[in-house]
Amino acid sequence: MNAASGSTTVSTAKSQPASIRSFLGWPKAGPIPLAVTAVVAIALPLVLHSTYWVGVCTLALIWMVLNQSWNLVLGYSGIWNFGQLAIYAIGGYTAALVSLHTGIPWPLTIVVAGVAAMLVSLVLAIPSLRLRGIYVSLLTFGFAEVVRLLVIADSSGVTGGTFGLSGFDGFGISAMAPEARSRTFYWIALLGVAITLLAMYLIVRSPLGTGLMALRDNPALAAARGVSPMKYQLVSFGISGFFAGVAGALYAFTYGVVSPSLMGLGQMTLLVTMLVVGGMGTLSGPLVGTAILTLVQAELQNWPEIRLILLGVILLAIVVLMPRGVVPLLAHRTGRLKSWMAQGNSAQTKSST
Amino acid sequence: MNAILQTLVSTVVQGSMLALIAIGMTLVYGTLRVLNMAQGVMVMVGGFAAYTTVVRTGLPTWICLIVAAVVTFLLGVLTYYSAVKPLLGRVGVDFEMTAFITTFAIATIVQSVVLLIYGPRQKPFDPLWPGRIDITSDVSITYHSLIMAAVAIGALVGLGLFLSRSRYGLAITAVAQNLDAARLMGIPARRVYVVTMGIAAALAGIAGVLLAPLYFVYPNAGDLPLLQALIVVIFAGLGSVRGTIYASYIIGFLSAAVAIYWKSAYALPVLYVVILLVLVVRPNGIAGKPQEARL
Incomplete structure (x- = not known):
């Protein structure tokens, strides 16, 4: 919603529901907020002095990659895939096994994990x-x-059962000082988020993204207009699986361990809550939701039981009170503010001429 | 021979339990179009309600069945009011998807509240009727599994009579078959929803009491029953009561056979592969209809 489109839609603003208006045109990120966010994100580990908080932020970044990948299937394609955590874990396990048994460099291992998950x-x-x-x-x-x-x-020993796999030297930087190492982990994860976000942005703006959303909103019509459900859904599952696998590999290499606790109901609740809070089917939703909930989680670290209760309550409240999530709600509000301002402007220009 | 007998006994007992849990999910889906992810938690709460009653008051165990049913019925009604009712009639949001998520949230909340109150430890629960009878020298049935099968089958028959004979049961069937027509005939659909959610939860609660002596009572006790019930309802096709009962016994048989002849850890994966194959051939399960005709 920029000012130019705001002033052209003023006349129709009252007759059209706000939800339709906010979907007109592609969502555009302003260059200034984007630059500020990027600078803050890169500089964050230098400002935070505790290794614990840098670790929390790194985990949040890994979850952002995972949530972005999940959002492509769940939010943009409208396919109710709740198996993403298994794909994520498979990525993690593949990365762990590859780096345990072979000596190929880590960027390649991450790609291999992504392909396996795909x-x-x-x-x-x-x-x-x-x-x-x-x-x-x-x-x-x-x-x-x-x-x-x-x-x-x-019990065959390949996956290590309940205890999982450990003892692999992920990024090969175990010799670094703890502080420098946690920062390196953070920046690698941040690079992962940036690449995922760019990929999602390109996909969503491409004909592929349009096709996926068309299939989500009206499958019969979209198929009749020549959007092949099979082709599009396979592609979206594949891409989403790839990035989920990358997230799993990042997790494995950052923490040096993969175990079945990567999956499970508790984890799924957490990640679904992040998506729902941020807003599915938006690019920034998963990022915002992940950031908010990671902060809540970290603050409640000492009360694990209450943490889960609160998570459930947040999930319930968000779905009931603002089913579209925080980001679309804010976008809606700013859209209304802008059109209100534009209305004032046009009234002024009219009266002055 | 012995292994075959063992498998058959297991099939009847497990199948009845599965039917009791899965039928609640299918009823709720048939009437409300909600896939109730809180059903597993109801099984767990039923077990805890019975455990608390027995430990605190020392009442005979059959009373705790009733207590568990009442507690879970109320919890089911509460689930309806907190997680489902606010979503009804909302425009522009996928109802089935949001209800899936809210019931999931309820499951998380209930599970963590129970964890907070009772702690994570597994609590032993005595069989409703101790002892066992021998069929052959190697195969024996505990009286408890006989009771399990008897209570479950009794409850299912009772449910069947309720659905086909009583006023409220017929109302539930009518709403499931055609919501608009039922409303036009003056059936209060919202009240039917409440009763359905309550009954579904109560059935799961009874199953929870019956399962408690086998699997102990602990906050995660509902996870496995939920997964098994999900497999049954996919296999059966959501919304079909008769199909769900058949599916429960088929799934019960398969998991018993795999556990006895192969390895119990492989029971679920094998079932899952079977489900996959069934779904590839019949996308709506064995009894599900592609369109609205249900129950």
């Missing part, structure tokens, strides 16, 4: 294609739980 995601997508709405969520949720239970029950 393949699993595609396999999951095939049965999902034939299903509709709620059945997809059942299928994918079941998939995630089965993967978790299989890993826990695994």
Whole structure:
């Protein structure tokens, strides 16, 4: 919503519902807020003096990558995939296994993990294609739980069972001083977020993104207009799986451990809450939601039981009170403010001429 | 021979339990279009309600079945008012999706509240009727599993009669079959929703009491039943009561067979593969209809 489009839509502003108005045109990030955010994000670990808080921020960044990838399927494509955590964990495990058993450099390992996760995601997508709405969520949720239970029950030693895998030298910087190391982890994760965000931005603005949203909003019409549901959904599952795998690999390399606790209901509640709070189907929603909830989580670190209760209450309250999430709500409010200002302006110019 | 007998016994007991839990989910989905992710938590709460009653008051165990049913019924009604009712009739938001998320939130809240009150430790719960009978020299059935099967089948028959004979039951069936027509006939749909959510939760609560001696009572006790019930309802096709009962026994048989002949840890993965195959062939499960005709 910039000022120019605001003044042209003034006449129709009253007759059109605000939700439609805010979807007119592509969402544009202002260059100044974007630059400020980038500078703050890069400088953050230099300002924060405690390694603990840098660690918290790093985890938030990894979750941002994961939530961005999930948002592509859940928010933009409207496919109810609740198996993303399993894909994420598969990325983590692949990265761990590759770096344990081979000596290939870490950027390549991350790509390998992403590709492995992408393949699993595609396999999951095939049965999902034939299903509709709620059945997809059942299928994918079941998939995630089965993967978790299989890993826990695994006694062959490949995945390490309940205890997971550790003892691999992720980024190869274990010799660094703790403070410098945690900063390096942070910047690598930040690079991951930047790449994911750029990729999502390009996808959402491309014909692919338009097709996905068309399929979400009106599958029959979109298919009739030549948007192939199969092709588009497979592509969205694949891309989303790739970035989820990258997030898993980042987690594995940053913390030096992968275990079944990456998945599970508690984790899923947390991540779904982040998406819902921020607003699904928006680019900045997952980032904002993740930032807010990571802060809440970190503040409540000492009361784990209350933390989960609060998480549930936040999730419930957000869905009931503002189902679109924080970002669309704010965008709606600023949109209204701008059109109100533009109305005042045009009234003034009219009266002066 | 013994293994076959064991499998059959297991099938009846597990299948009845699954039916009790899954039928609640299918009823709620049929009437409200809500996939109730809080159903597993109701199983757990049923177990805790019975445990508390027995430990605190020392009442006979069959009374705790009733207490558990009442407690979970109320919790089900509360779930409706807090998680489902605010979403009804909302425009521009996918109802099924948001309700999925809110019931999921309820499950998280209830589970953590129970964790806060009772702590994470597994609590033992005595069988409703101790002892066992021998069928052959190697195969024996505990009286408790007989009770499990009997109570579950009794509850299912009772539910069937309720749905087909009583006023409220017929109202539930009518709303599930055609909401608009039911409303035009003067059925108060909102009240039907409340009763349905309550009954579904109460059935899960009863299952929770019956399962408690086998799996102990602890805050995560509802996770596995939820997953199994999800598998059953996908297999059956959401909203079909008869299909759910068939599916429960088929799934019960499969998981018993895998556990006895292979390894119990593989029961769920094998079931999952079966579900995948079924869904690829029939996207609406074995009894689900693609359109609105249900129940």
